[in-house]
Amino acid sequence: MEVPILKQGDVLIATFQAALSDADLNQLRSGLVRQVVRFRSRGVIVDVTAMDVMDSFASRTLREIAHMIRLRGAETVIVGIQPEVAFAMVQLGLTLEGVATALDLEEGLIYLNEKFETMH
Amino acid sequence: MSDGEIQVAINSDQDIILARQKGRALATEIGFASSDATLIATAISELARNIVSYATKGQITLKAVNGANRQGLAIVASDQGPGISDVPQALRDGFSTSGSLGMGLPGVRRLMDEFEITSQPGRGTTVVTKKWKQ
Numbered sequence: 703m704e705v706p707i708l709k710q711g712d713v714l715i716a717t718f719q720a721a722l723s724d725a726d727l728n729q730l731r732s733g734l735v736r737q738v739v740r741f742r743s744r745g746v747i748v749d750v751t752a753m754d755v756m757d758s759f760a761s762r763t764l765r766e767i768a769h770m771i772r773l774r775g776a777e778t779v780i781v782g783i784q785p786e787v788a789f790a791m792v793q794l795g796l797t798l799e800g801v802a803t804a805l806d807l808e809e810g811l812i813y814l815n816e817k818f819e820t821m822h
Numbered sequence: 823m824s825d826g827e828i829q830v831a832i833n834s835d836q837d838i839i840l841a842r843q844k845g846r847a848l849a850t851e852i853g854f855a856s857s858d859a860t861l862i863a864t865a866i867s868e869l870a871r872n873i874v875s876y877a878t879k880g881q882i883t884l885k886a887v888n889g890a891n892r893q894g895l896a897i898v899a900s901d902q903g904p905g906i907s908d909v910p911q912a913l914r915d916g917f918s919t920s921g922s923l924g925m926g927l928p929g930v931r932r933l934m935d936e937f938e939i940t941s942q943p944g945r946g947t948t949v950v951t952k953k954w955k956q
Contacts, residue, residue, distance in 0.1 A: 721843065724835035755842055755860065757867040758926060786860040794864060794929035795915060 705730045707737055712744040713814055715807070718753050727763040735770050744776050744821075745814035749807055751782030761796045768801040777817050779803065781810040828884040830870075832901075838870040841882045848884050849895055854955055862895060862953055865933040868926045869899035869949055877903020877946065887952060894935070894954040902946040909941055 704726060708715045714737055716730060734746060748764060750756070768778035779802040783791075791797075804810040828848060830841040845866040849859035866882060873880035880901025887896045906912045915928045927949075931937040934951040941947040 721839045723839055754846070755863045755867050757864055757871065758929070759871060786857045789857060790860050790864040790933065793861060793932045794868070795932070796929075 705733070707733060709737070709741055709743070712818065713747060713811065714738060714741065714743045714745070715747045715749065717749040718751070720752055721754050722760070724759055727760060731763055731767050731770070734767055735774070738771055738774050738776050744818055746771050746776060746778040747807060747810045747814070748778065748780050749782050749810075750780060750787075751784065751806070753782075753784070753787060756783065756787050756791050756796065758794065758796060761791065761798060765798055765801055768798075777802065777814060779810045779813050781806050826885075830882045830884070831879070832870050832873045832882055832899075833879045835871075835874060838867055838874065841870045841884075842866040845882075845884050845895075845897065848886065849953075852886050852893055852895055852955065854895070854953070858953065858956070861933045862897070865930045865951065865953075866897055868930050868933075869897060869951075872926050872947075873899060873901045873903070877901035880946075889954060892954050894952050896950065896952045897934075898948065898950050900946065900948040905943040905945055905947055906939075906941040907943045909939055913939070 705716050705718055714734065716734055738746060748767065764780055771778045780798060781804045783803060802813060804813050828844050830837060830844055832841060842863040846859045846863040849862045870882055880899065880903065883898040885896050887894045913927050930951060934953045936952040938950045
């Protein structure tokens with residue numbers, strides 16, 4: 703299932719709908735980077751609220767997305783990691799080191815807007 | 823409650839999702855708390871991923887198990903892949919031969935309560951891991 707990417711001003715929002723296959727995640731990675739270039743976006747929000755499991759592949763892909771987008775000069779924030787998913791990630795030894803996270807979409811937008819202000 | 827085994831053939835990344843969804847459903851049926859069902863689903867995801875990455879194909883078997891005064895869920899992940907020549911090394915954090923994070927096996931061991939691995943180079947690998955209901 704492909705992840706829809708919405709454009710909201712300077713920000714792109716990708717919302718995970720359900721369990722994503724590796725192929726879907728790879729597609730999201732290339733799609734997001736392409737769109738950031740196309741729209742000259744300054745921020746990206748990846749909403750993983752609906753994600754049932756965050757395994758090593760998914761968390762590595764999210765980290766790669768954030769780092770690639772940073773190289774474009776834009777910021778990424780991952781929002782909506784469920785408490786149970788966070789618990790499993792810690793047990794598994796997965797960290798999203800160097801990647802901003804926020805509680806939900808609203809907090810993610812606040813985070814990005816604060817970032818944009820300090821960028822001026 | 824179903825007392826049969828659930829078998830999921832693992833041939834592609836799509837099967838990883840199927841296996842963990844079936845695992846979560848079985849965990850819920852056995853009566854695991856939702857947080858434990860997530861741990862079990864995550865362990866299945868990692869084990870199925872190891873099969874796809876290292877052995878290309880294999881099988882995940884899920885079953886309800888009974889211990890002394892307790893119920894649990896067992897995951898058996900087996901493949902006829904290249905096997906692991908140094909199992910203790912594969913169980914250390916940070917070790918990988920496929921360019922992945924290499925956290926699969928030690929991570930799975932932390933997610934679950936019991937963990938056994940048998941592997942023969944050239945013959946394949948079988949991981950049996952269990953989680954008991956609190």
